[in-house]
Amino acid sequence: MTFAVSKHSPERLDTDRTPKVDFRKRDQQRRLQLRTRKDKRREGPTEPIVLSSEEEEEEDDDDDDDVEEGAANMSQSIAEGAANMSQSKSSGTAELPGLSSDGEHVPVKGAGPACLQLDFSSLHIGLTEVKANGKMMVTEKGLVIPVKVSAEEDGDVTIVASQLRGYGVWDGGMASGGALLGQWEGPSPSVLFLWVTDAQANLLQRELSAMMTLTTPSTTTLPCCCLLLVMKEQLKELQTALLASMLDLEEYRKGRSSSSSCCSSPVNWADGLMLVHSCPPPLDQHLLSLLGHADISGSGYGSGSGSGLAKKSLRNTRSSLDSPDLQKLPNRLIQYPPPPSKGSITVTKEDLACLDAGEFLNDVIIDFYLKFLLLEAVDQIKTERSHVFSSFFYRQLSRRRVAGEDSAPSVPNCHTRHQRVKTWTRHVDIFTKDFLFVPVNQEAHWFLVVVCFPGLEDVQFEEFHRPAGKLSSALKSHQLPECTQQGCGLTTVLKRPCILVMDSLKMSNHENVCRLIREYLQVEWKVRRGTNRIFTADNMRSSSCRVPQQDNSSDCGVYLLQYAQSFLQNPVVNFELPCRLDLWFPRQLVRQKRKEIRHLILKLHNSQRSTWSLGLTGSCLDWCRPVDEGLESFH
CATH class of the missing domain: 3.30.310.130 (Ubiquitin-related)
Structure with missing residues (x-):
């Protein structure tokens, strides 16, 4: 696996690779629309308002709008960073802005956000699988995952840093009995587990739906808070350490601090299975089957109400003691x-x-x-x-x-x-x-x-x-x-x-x-x-x-x-x-x-x-x- 710790690669923004529908061109329009909607929400009386059930749903939609605006701002930030990097390259600068030669973060005036680039093979969100279309990028603002949904259509899946509730780096050998790596040849790669907020899950579902509707209109996607990224190889210790360092920045800590779960990052295998098991049907059984743990009789991973792996195992132990x-x-x-x-x-x-x-x-x-x-x-x-x-x-x-x-x-x-x-x-x-x-x-x-x-x-x-x-x-x-x-x-x-x-x-x-x-x-x-x-x-x-x-x-x-x-x-x-x-x-x-x-x-x-x-x-x-x-x- 090749990896780079650099500014956002300008090749990712090359117009020669622009898909038929350029999702980045919508970002500016979407930001303007979102700001207009938020300004309208700020107008009105200052006295308390009692919301009806319909208005509560609209309030939930507002949270999704905030995430959309964060994703759009993140895209703009990365684009600006790429432009800065391009200028740095043209001027003959050898060292990457924001990072020293040994990979340590150093402050550089005027430099865009540094990022970690990692090769991956596929992304699984709920029932949907999409292939990689380049390297994923981890920046201080969030994650950018380039995907290809068909031969003609590609785009970026973005995750705002503050909407990432947890992550885990797992050895693919743990999932060797599942469909995730069923056809994999050679040493098992790493699997990056991402746990996002409901608002982020809804945004990801809309992004994927927009891309897929153009090629397969009948395809439906379901929002899911648990994502699986199959890397191309086993992550090396340096890569894992750099990833942990990036995901421990302030914006990412906001997402973990807002989480009420006892699962701490990095999320281990057992806690990750518990989170997957808590997903609503049919997402839970699909993801568990990918990981090789669906419908295993008596193993503590069975289907049913999502009480979780640890709770069910404990319940089995207690019933045995009784x-x-x-x-x-x-x-x-x-x-x-x-x-x-x-x-x-x-x-x-x-x-x-x-x-x-x-x-x-x-x-x-x-x-x-x-x-x-x-x-x-x-x-x-x-x-x-x-x-x-x-x-x-x-x-x-x-x-x-x-x-x-x-x-x-x-x-x-x-x-x-x-x-x-x-x-x-x-x-x-x-x-x-x-x-x-x-x-x-x-x-x-x-x-x-x-x-x-x-x-x-x-x-x-x-x-x-x-x-x-x-x-x-x-x-x-x-x-x-x-x-x-x-x-x-x-x-x-x-x-x-x-x-x-x-x-x-x-x-x-x-x-x-x-x-x-x-x-x-x-x-x-x-x-x-x-x-x-x-x-x-x-x-x-x-x-x-x-x-x-x-x-x-x-x-x-x-x-x-x-x-x-x-x-x-x-x-x-x-x-x-x-x-x-x-x-x-x-x-x-x-x-x-x-x-x-x-x-x-x-x-x-x-x-x-x-x-x-x-x-x-x-x-x-x-x-x-x-x-x-x-x-x-x-x-």
Whole structure:
């Protein structure tokens, strides 16, 4: 994707590209009409007026007129900026007015508004899809989105800054199961989510209707407050940062401050789905189908009244808690591992309800089962070779600075981040481990990161002899990947330090996650070993593994746990990247996983209750064994 941070491009105003109906020529006339209408509204008596229902509707129309006038003024402002830029170019000025060479905003006297240009592919407004006709432009006054509705007709869709209530930049992989990117080839692009006011939605509907009536008179468009912009590629970190900077200007903050919603910008995936779900029919189901979340039975995204994803998920959890079976249980079910072991995880009745079909697994279930796998589902050798981080580890590592943290320029961000989690490994040297498991939750989506051989500094080749092991019945007839311990037929394998990403939704870009982990390892090495070692993308490569993919909207956490279990029991031994693990395990194992974990927790609950009633505190290993063949260890 090419991008530019510049003044409004004069090419966008080139008369050679003017459509048959020039919408910009109407702007001046429309402004004059609007001012005349507003002047008329100002005339009249000063005493209070009681409005009838019809007059109230006219008052709502006045709000739309204000937005129209704002859009028209914005177009004029951008046109003036383009003219200034054109003059700057003709005079031979190399640097762009309003922006320095490194992209920082700087005040320039007489310069028009600076803007960020981004390539996009298509725009979805309600039931309508239109293709891109150039780069979208984000200015201090608003957004200009050039679209083509037919071979003969094009125009600009404008969004006034103060009418933008929120925005979000999503990874297109989140919508991989929907129609939005159903025909997309290659890595998933970013999706820009825009949430606008009702008045702005009405204006957009009128603009699109005016363009479409000329080519397809029978086409009808419905106003919609939720817009989806499919970008041409995944936005880079710099682009995302510049976009966030532009959308945090004063005019945009006005739109967010006027919003009564609890959703803050940038809007994450879960909150965005909640907003889409609140759209009136049939817009809600259409947009949800684009995102791959329409009419999913029991998933918390179903159709019906727009109570929202979060509310419906909470309602499902509460109804599960009200079931007769759970009502009989105490609120606190287990501590694992049980006292007197340190670092115990408490699992409650509410956590157990997350294991119902269609519910998202929470951090407690993720942390509990990962700890169980490491302590009891594999042999002692593999346990000693591995370390599992809590789900809070990456959350702490990646969060922004808060008040009170050292913000001195001399303190690099990597040291500030490491400071938050430095005590988490005070009793373990992670560089003596072969594998570090890091569960990550981003935008309400779980995936697994495995750091392999962090103490190894060079690529090595070593002899390999496949151990004789007992396979579970579920895997005996399953063709195992050639890069794994049980599937490898090589006598010599490649061993290298690397970061493996296992994602059940084919998320296209995890480089920021891997970068933060490399920075953490670099500081941890200095603290632990007392020497400097630089971890880079070259000597600590990252790679997205080809792994089994989820077929619904709620099982990302379940797949994370199955990836970890399969890696511990049948690990990768040949690290030729990317690792092809498509046939690592049958999907049936994942479908049984919720029931398996639920059964395990209840079994532990009964055992701990019996033990406590006898006043005993023996090791869990004395009374708890894997619950089915899927947990048998490989020797």
